[in-house]
Amino acid sequence: MTPVGFSYLSGWDHEDHTALLGMVKLECQRIAHLPEGAPLGGASTLPYGRQMKDWQNVCAAASAMQGSSATQARQFFESWFQPYLINQQAFYTGYYDPEVSASLTQGGEYQIPVYGRPKDLLRGRNEKGELEYGHWVNSVFRPYDDRATIDGGSLQGKGLEIAWLKSPVDLLFLQTQGSGRLRLPDGQQVFLGYDGRNGQPYVPIGRVLVQRRLMKTEDVDAQSIRDWLARNPDQAMSVLEANPSYVFFRRTQRTADEGPTGAFGLPLTPQRSLAVDKRFVGYGMPVWVDISGKDAQGRFVTWSRMTFAQDTGSDIRGAGRGDLFLGWGDRAAKIAGDMKNYGRMMVLVPLPAPGVGDVPQDGTVAGASAAGAGQTSR
Known part of the structure; x- marks a missing residue:
């Protein structure tokens, strides 16, 4: 994994940062109720985020942000997280809650x-x-x-x-x-x-x-x-x-408007919850999904947004492997069935103090080509 700047996250400027901050707060509540010392997972090469203690300052900062503006929510992420590019082509599928x-x-x-x-x-x-x-x-x-x-x-x-x-x-x-x-x-x-x-x-x-x-x-x-x-x-x-x-x-016990509970212990949120391989991406980590290519019908697809590592699966194996929860109903089932897309994956690692990460100021990738680093053939 290679550290990158937030400008490398295509579409970051247009995200709903306030909603993302709300999801971090929910994750922090979950982390606080885990057994002390419980491992969250993640690649051993990552400097932070694999242990509960790595989230303490991040969660305290998130909790202190009440009634924050969209600009402040964005600044929270840019201060408290360091994006890392997974240096191989990512592969995404989708899953849903069938009836x-x-x-x-x-x-x-x-x-x-x-x-x-x-x-x-x-x-x-x-x-x-x-x-x-x-x-x-x-x-x-x-x-x-x-x-x-x-x-x-x-x-x-x-x-x-x-x-x-x-x-x-x-x-x-x-x-x-x-x-x-x-x-x-x-x-x-x-x-x-x-x-x-x-x-x-x-x-x-x-x-x-x-x-x-x-x-x-x-x-x-x-x-x-x-x-x-x-x-x-x-x-x-x-x-x-x-x-x-x-x-x-x-x-x-849940309502018709709630998703099932994922392996992390939180209800899954449509198009925000991602199943990952816990050996590489730890539970709770924000994950930037960047898809660009053709779908099953040959149509060109671009899709970029923040998701959160909240689930896993027996067929979700390897760095850059993601399975996106798409919700329930016929439309979710159709999209999930068609979704087999390649792209990039960036993991946002929580930092122990604001601004301590290795953030390239120009948004370029350290030690890798910005144009498709680590891509492999289909």
Whole structure:
């Protein structure tokens, strides 16, 4: 990562700095309630921001700003944060809060269970400090049952069913997004939140379809996958079970206007919350997203704005990898399904005192070309 000036953030002048300050205040409240010494994540090469103590002065300054003007809010960021450019091409996808038809009782067309977390499913950290899920088998910690085994009935009779769906494809999309809204026959909504996974490797269904020569790489998106599975019910389960990963849920309390809770512990905000790889970008850090290129329909897209690292995902791996939360509803689902864009990513690192960062005054990048530093080919 290379330090850059705020002038390197395309569109920074036109951001809603007051709204951004409000999000920092919410994050500071969350950080204050974390266990003392809890690591926030982030690359080891970053000078600050990986520990709670690195945010103390920033949060105190944010709390002191009551009724601040847009200019003062902007000055807060430029004083208390140092932007760092990730020196490789960033890749962005999108996710959303899906809604599917469901019933709280099994019957009729509702035959696919949504499972809560099994009591013997545990989580811990491996020697690298990474979170792992599994259970003890003959004194050895192993991944839990894979998707095919669970589909075969290994969890039946344990009272784990939260609800019943019409299709295993609906379940897949709930699990891929990590949260969801169940629309019951009487019109009521039940909200689901992520409650762990089985510890098996995640294999994208699109990759399975391409490897089996059932779909071309350029044709893969959320809608095309759903359409293929609907057209080929005789092959659908074989394709679905090629992904051994399985996500468990819990019922949550929220309103229809609220997003699900992300891994950082805050409700996700549409177009402001970003899922990241915690090994490189720590929770809470502001992240400047800069996209320029063609979308899935070949249309030219430019999109630049501040987001916040508030979530993670099993397929979100690597520096410069971001998954943008887009909200709920048909429009969010459509945008999320189409979003596969390259660009740049800048991480704003909190500083222990105002102005101590290495900020190039001319806005150029130290030690890298300003025109696409570290870009790689598709």
